[in-house]
Amino acid sequence: MKFPSLVLLPALALAAGCSRHGPEPAAAAALPPARVSLAAVAAIDAPVLTEVTGTVRPAQRAQLAAQVMGTIADLPVALGQRVAAGDRLLKISAAEIDARVAQARAQANVAQRDLARERDLLAKGASTADLVRSLEDRAAGANAMLREAETMLGYTELRAPFAGTVVRKFVNAGDLAAPGHPLLELEGTGDLQIETGIPDSLAGSVKVGDDLLVQAEAGASFPARVAELSSAADSFARTVTAKLAIAADAPVRSGQFVRVHVPSDRVRVLLVPAEAVSAAGQLERVFVAANGRAELRLVKTGGTHDGRTEILAGLAAGESVVVRAPAGLREGQPLEVSR
Structure with a gap:
């Protein structure tokens, strides 16, 4: 003005x-x-329009963390590299998990052989039904332990949950990975959205589906639709988190700073x-x-x-x-x- x-x-x-x-x-x-x-x-x-700041982010974004402890044996991706869904991003070396899988597989094989033998003997009248049922239960337990161990082994490989770009690397090959610690950050290559905090005094005038005017750094302006609106306010910032969906041809890029105009009273x-x-x-x-x-x-x-x-x-x-x-x-x- x-x-x-x-x-x-x-x-x-x-x-x-x-x-x-x-x-x-x-x-x-x-x-x-x-x-x-x-x-x-x-x-x-x-x-009356009140200006609040926002940040452009991909609609798909994930910070990938380790679920098992071990040394990072292979890290084949680089910053900015595009990956497809299911691509292997990282390999963790965990010898104890390999040993657990081998042990569980051996126990499952033994239980399966014992069960097969007793079933043959039962057919010939040389065994009892109670013993066969007991061996069936033991074989089921051994197979469950094998599946658990193989699941833990699967955690040693980190794969892309969606197609995107590697935007952050928190570790390098040879580092120790610990459960819960972030390893990589991945951003999707599809739709973008704007994340902003609307003052709680104005949140009542905004609802999901509303179109808000957005102004980018270069001066370009375009509408963005409210896709998500939190029902609770941040007790420190006194703002309500909102996510705005924007068109694919909007003149913005991931990480860009924008200004969002929020309506309040009418004059x-x-x-x-x-x-x-x-x-x-x-x-x-x-x-x-x-x-x-x-x-x-x-x-x-x-x-x-x-x-x-x-x-x-x-x-x-x-x-x-x-x-x-x-x-x-x-x-x-x-x-x-x-x-």
Whole structure:
């Protein structure tokens, strides 16, 4: 928004008053009528926008951690490398897990052989059904222990949960991996979203599905839809976390800083076409149609709304302003309105 210096406000008001009630210049009154287009000063209820900061992030993002302890034997990926879903990212060497798998497999084999033998003997009447059932239970337990050991062995390989890019590496080959400690961070290559914190005083005016205006660093602006909104506020920051979905062609990239405009209360504002306002040095002015003649009016402008300029001072609702004033238009000159 544009805000003139406070020192200029009395002068602006005085000049506006003089232009409204001052005598009509005789020279301008003698000029031929200027052909112009007029537009009414519109009064609308517009929301007050509060600016909050946000960060662009991929919709898919994962920080991968170890589930077993061991030495990192192989780390074949590099920062910035693209990977496909299921690609191996890291290998942990854990000899005790290998030994546990070998032991569980041997026990399962022994239990299976004992069960097969007793089943043959039972068919020949040389064994009992109770012994066979006991061996079946032992074989089931041994197989369960084998599956558990093989699952633990699977934890020694870290694989990509989705297609993406390696954006952070917390370890190197030879480091010790411990359960719960992050090893790699992966970001998806698909949709992006904006993460922001909305002040809890404004959270009531925002709901899932709303479109908010977003402004990027380069000045580009675009809408973003509220996809997720937390039901609880952060007790320290006094903000509510929101995630905004953005279009695939939005002019932003992962990690970029953006500004999100959050609406709050609505206020009455006056709007005129942007082409009705012209600059004279540091002053802004419009021509008003009054009694068939041009009246020069100094104004104070605010923001823009759909190609129209907000007028903070100098005009009243319902007045008619000249759109794209012709060159040489003067105070007091007769006007001919184009139809």
